[in-house]
Each structure stands twice: as structure tokens, then as C-alpha cells.
Amino acid sequence: xxxxxxxxxxxxxxxxxxxxxxxxxxxxxxxxxxxxxxxxxxxxxxxxxxxxxxxxxxxxxxxxxxxxxxxxxxxxxxxxxxxxxxxxxxxxxxxxxxxxxxxxxxxxxxxxxxxxxxxxxxxxxxxxxxxxxxxxxxxxxxxxxxxxxxxxxxxxxxxxxxxxxxxxxxxxxxxxxxxxxxxxxxxxxxxxxxxxxxxxxxxxxxxxxxxxxxxxxxxxxxxxxxxxxxxxxxxxxxxxxxxxxxxxxxxxxxxxxxxxxxxxxxxxxxxxxxxxxxxxxxxxxxxxxxxxxxxxxxxxx
Amino acid sequence: xxxxxxxxxxxxxxxxxxxxxxxxxxxxxxxxxxxxxxxxxxxxxxxxxxxxxxxxxxxxxxxxxxxxxxxxxxxxxxxxxxxxxxxxxxxxxxxxxxxxxxxxxxxxxxxxxxxxxxxxxxxxxxxxxxxxxxxxxxxxxxxxxxxxxxxxxxxxxxxxxxxxxxxxxxxxxxxxxxxxxxxxxxxxxxxxxxxxxxxxxxxxxxxxxxxxxxxxxxxxxxxxxxxxxxxxxxxxxxxxxxxxxxxxx
Numbered sequence: 001x002x003x004x005x006x007x008x009x010x011x012x013x014x015x016x017x018x019x020x021x022x023x024x025x026x027x028x029x030x031x032x033x034x035x036x037x038x039x040x041x042x043x044x045x046x047x048x049x050x051x052x053x054x055x056x057x058x059x060x061x062x063x064x065x066x067x068x069x070x071x072x073x074x075x076x077x078x079x080x081x082x083x084x085x086x087x088x089x090x091x092x093x094x095x096x097x098x099x100x101x102x103x104x105x106x107x108x109x110x111x112x113x114x115x116x117x118x119x120x121x122x123x124x125x126x127x128x129x130x131x132x133x134x135x136x137x138x139x140x141x142x143x144x145x146x147x148x149x150x151x152x153x154x155x156x157x158x159x160x161x162x163x164x165x166x167x168x169x170x171x172x173x174x175x176x177x178x179x180x181x182x183x184x185x186x187x188x189x190x191x192x193x194x195x196x197x198x199x200x201x202x203x204x205x206x207x208x209x210x211x212x213x214x215x216x217x218x219x220x221x222x223x224x225x226x227x228x229x230x231x232x233x234x235x236x237x238x239x240x241x242x243x244x245x246x247x248x249x250x251x252x253x254x255x256x257x258x259x260x261x262x263x264x265x266x267x268x269x270x271x272x273x274x275x276x277x278x279x280x281x282x283x284x285x286x287x288x289x290x291x292x293x294x295x296x297x298x299x300x301x
Numbered sequence: 302x303x304x305x306x307x308x309x310x311x312x313x314x315x316x317x318x319x320x321x322x323x324x325x326x327x328x329x330x331x332x333x334x335x336x337x338x339x340x341x342x343x344x345x346x347x348x349x350x351x352x353x354x355x356x357x358x359x360x361x362x363x364x365x366x367x368x369x370x371x372x373x374x375x376x377x378x379x380x381x382x383x384x385x386x387x388x389x390x391x392x393x394x395x396x397x398x399x400x401x402x403x404x405x406x407x408x409x410x411x412x413x414x415x416x417x418x419x420x421x422x423x424x425x426x427x428x429x430x431x432x433x434x435x436x437x438x439x440x441x442x443x444x445x446x447x448x449x450x451x452x453x454x455x456x457x458x459x460x461x462x463x464x465x466x467x468x469x470x471x472x473x474x475x476x477x478x479x480x481x482x483x484x485x486x487x488x489x490x491x492x493x494x495x496x497x498x499x500x501x502x503x504x505x506x507x508x509x510x511x512x513x514x515x516x517x518x519x520x521x522x523x524x525x526x527x528x529x530x531x532x533x534x535x536x537x538x539x540x541x542x543x544x545x546x547x548x549x550x
Contacts, residue, residue: 189391
């Protein structure tokens with residue numbers, strides 16, 4: 001249902017003469033990709049990373065910096081963004097995954113802050129002013145300057161990542177990851193070196209966020225340090241929790257609802273964050289499995 | 302003569318001033334059950350944790366066959382064939398009983414870095430998992446969530462998981478704890494059936510179970526092994542009666 005609606009959106013928006021719909025939903029799809037990648041480690045691995053914006057930013061800056069140097073082939077720039085984010089995740093994961101609980105949250109946050117201040121400091125990349133892109137990258141056969149084309153590329157990549165993540169969590173690898181979330185001691189006693197499994201999941205999640213960041217750079221034709229801010233990391237977590245931990249698809253609803261509420265509530269009051277907080281509280285208290293759990297439950301009955 | 306699979310020498314562990322293992326030596330052989338008894342706080346569970354690799358000893362050696370495993374972590378020891386059951390259940394609560402056992406089956410493979418095939422439809426995991434569940438009598442409960450199983454069933458699931466690991470050494474931490482009379486009988490029968498194929502170390506308070514299962518008994522008091530021998534010798538040993546059995550009347 002949702003998917004049919006998403007595919008029908010661009011022609012629908014054209015007919016109804018509401019072209020900004022496509023832009024709004026493109027933004028949702030991109031942030032949803034980052035949220036889904038975060039759900040992979042938070043929802044299935046129990047690894048509450050409070051620094052997911054760092055990978056998002058590294059993905060985006062990779063595109064902008066490559067463009068600055070004249071490299072605008074998407075087939076080179078996008079994989080480069082994914083690899084750069086994955087490498088950062090491998091480094092952060094190697095150091096942070098030795099800790100658990102609050103220490104893990106703090107270390108992932110600390111690394112993200114380091115990325116943030118590095119981006120602020122590098123004047124060649126615009127520092128606080130950010131870095132604009134002259135044009136979107138070039139993809140063979142697809143003209144990304146067309147908003148509808150970019151929309152479908154984002155939708156396709158989001159669906160591909162969800163499919164990949166869904167496969168991962170159902171595989172042997174996923175069994176170990178999910179087992180370690182609820183009983184790490186048992187996993188070790190069975191003979192699983194759990195650290196490696198968590199690290200692989202952490203890197204895949206970082207790569208997903210890097211891809212989202214790359215798409216964001218293409219969409220906005222601008223990258224800035226905001227992409228790496230800790231409030232951005234918090235937003236990704238809110239999307240995951242709102243949508244329902246450990247459901248993958250839920251994170252998409254979470255992103256849609258968060259962005260929807262943001263523009264809707266902001267129309268009433270500048271203190272919309274206050275209302276959002278109340279809504280989040282209600283969801284966490286009364287729908288423990290998030291929006292996805294609530295929707296799935298309704299469908300079952 | 303059966304082979305010694307697990308040999309412990311001069312094991313010592315202290316938490317601050319509290320000595321929990323004091324120069325402990327013991328051996329476990331294939332086909333034998335070595336019971337570890339002693340009053341609460343004697344250091345039985347900490348000793349088992351050192352054998353499993355969860356707690357590092359301060360001194361002493363633990364040998365598995367020809368290999369010194371004293372410095373290996375719990376996952377490395379498990380891969381060599383040292384399995385343990387837990388006193389406080391640590392099964393994965395939101396997995397089904399079969400999922401829990403399937404994890405133990407896949408742990409035997411060289412790696413679980415397999416990303417594509419669905420583990421839920423993998424016969425190479427599911428068939429052995431189901432067989433282990435049937436063996437402990439949990440066949441009909443295979444698809445029940447582990448957290449929905451009764452206490453006795455969870456104890457049996459613990460055992461099914463350990464069996465699925467196909468270990469050479471089985472470290473059992475109070476498998477009878479909290480079981481009713483009939484459940485205890487069933488558990489004892491199961492352990493007797495398993496015994497010939499493994500080297501078993503059993504921590505147990507249920508003396509009936511110790512009498513029926515143990516080929517050898519070591520009595521641990523305040524971290525020190527005060528006596529070791531057959532159940533009959535131990536039962537009549539005055540030091541043991543004073544330190545332990547006497548306390549219970």
C-alpha cells in the first residue's frame with residue numbers, strides 16, 4: 001500500500017500541481033535510509049549509537065569534496081562516500097564496541113563530535129559555512145537534475161538497503177547479532193566471538209548512513225556541519241524509536257512522521273519541539289513496538 | 302582407563318581479601334561425572350566460571366587435553382569443546398526454543414559470518430536443533446518462545462543447548478535447581494544417558510542426584526578442596542560431615 005503510494009507520488013504531484021511534495025518525500029526517503037541503517041544496530045544489536053550523524057556527514061562531504069576536485073561521476077563518488085563512512089565506522093566500532101551501555105553511547109557521541117569539529121575546522125571545506133555543490137553528480141542514463149529521477153533513485157536505494165538489512169537479520173549472522181543483544185554471555189559461552197559480529201553490523205550501518213549522506217548532498221546541493229551535529233544523531237534515534245525498534249520498515253514511518261510533524265507543528269508554534277516531545281513520550285509509553293508495531297497489530301486484528 | 306580431558310592444577314582466585322579458589326586441583330575424564338559440592342559461598346560457581354573462561358584465575362593452570370587453556374576466553378574455549386550450562390537461565394528470551402538450540406548448532410560451524418541464507422529455513426541448523434529438543438523431551442515446545450516456557454522446561458532447554466554444542470566437557474551449574482521431584486528424576490535420567498560421551502563436571506545441591514550421577518565428588522569449602530573421592534567415602538568423611546553435610550543435619 002505504502003509502496004504503491006510512493007511510486008504513484010511523482011505523477012500525482014504533477015497532476016495536482018504540487019511539485020514540492022516530491023522534494024519533501026525525497027528528503028524523507030533519504031533520512032529514512034539513515035534511520036533504517038541505525039535500526040540495524042540499535043534494534044537488532046542493542047547498540048545504541050548516539051553518533052550516527054557522523055557517517056551521514058562523511059558520506060555527504062565525500063560527495064562535495066570530490067565535486068570540488070571535479071569528480072562528479074556518481075558511480076565513483078557514491079561508492080567512495082559509502083566506503084569512507086564504512087572506514088570511519090570500522091575505526092569507531094573497533095574502539096567503542098569494547099564498551100557497553102552508557103559508555104558505548106558516550107563514546108559514539110564523542111567520536112561524532114570529533115567529526116563535527118573537524119568539519120568546522122577545515123577551511124578548505126567551508127568550515128561553518130558549509131560547502132555548496134555546483135551541480136548534482138552524473139549518473140549514466142538518469143538525469144539527476146530531474147527531481148522525479150532523484151526521487152526514484154532515492155526510493156530504489158532505500159528499498160534495496162531495507163531488503164539487504166532484512167536478509168542480514170534473518171541470516172546466521174543476524175541470529176548471532178540478535179542473540180548477543182539479549183544474552184551476550186550466552187553467545188560467548190556458545191563460542192561466538194561476538195565483537196566481530198557487532199563490528200560488521202556497525203560497519204554496514206555506517207555504510208548505509210554514508211549512502212544517505214551522499215544522497216542528501218545530491219538533493220540539497222549543499223553540505224554543512226549540521227549534518228554531523230549531535231541533534232541530527234538524536235533525530236535519527238527518535239525516528240527509529242518512533243517507528244519501532246527492530247522492525248527496519250518502522251524507521252521509514254518514523255522518519256516520515258517526524259518530518260511531517262516537524263512541518264505541521266512548526267506551522268502552529270515555534271515551540272513545536274515541546275509538542276513533539278509529548279508525542280514521543282506517548283508512543284514510547286503506550287506503543288512499545290512503535291508505530292510499526294501499532295500498525296502491524298492493527299493489520300493482524 | 303578413561304582419558305583426562307580437563308585437568309586443573311593449583312588454581313587460585315581472590316576478590317580482594319576474599320579467597321574464592323584456594324589451590325584447587327581436579328580432573329574430569331570422559332565418561333565420568335565429577336561432582337562439586339559444598340556450602341553456599343564455597344566458590345563453586347566462580348570455579349566453574351574459571352573453567353569456562355569467564356573469570357581469569359590469579360594463579361594455576363587449566364589444561365584441556367594437551368592444551369593449556371588458562372588464558373583463553375570463553376568463546377575460544379567453547380569452540381574447543383568446553384560447554385557450560387547456567388544456573389540463572391541466560392537463554393535468548395525472545396527466540397523460540399528451537400532458535401536457541403539452532404544457535405548452538407551454528408556455533409559448531411567454523412564461522413557464522415553468513416549473510417544471505419535465512420537461518421530459520423536452514424535444515425542444517427533446524428534438524429539437529431529439533432533432534433536435541435526431542436532428546437530432552439521438548440519436541441512439542443520447539444516453537445514456543447523461550448520466555449514462555451515453564452521453569453523446568455527452561456532447565457531442559459539449557460541442557461538441549463549444551464547437547465547441541467556436542468562438547469567434550471560439560472560444565473553443569475545446578476541443573477536440578479528449582480525442579481520438582483518428577484522433573485529432577487527426568488533430568489537425572491537424561492544426564493545418565495549423556496554421561497558416557499562427555500566429561501561432566503556437576504555443581505549440585507541435590508544429594509540424591511550426586512549419589513546417582515557422580516563417579517567422584519570434590520568438596521569445596523571456602524575455596525579449598527577439603528576432600529575428594531567416591532560419594533561413599535565423602536559421605537563418611539568426618540571433615541566433610543563437619544564442614545558441610547553436618548550442617549544440613
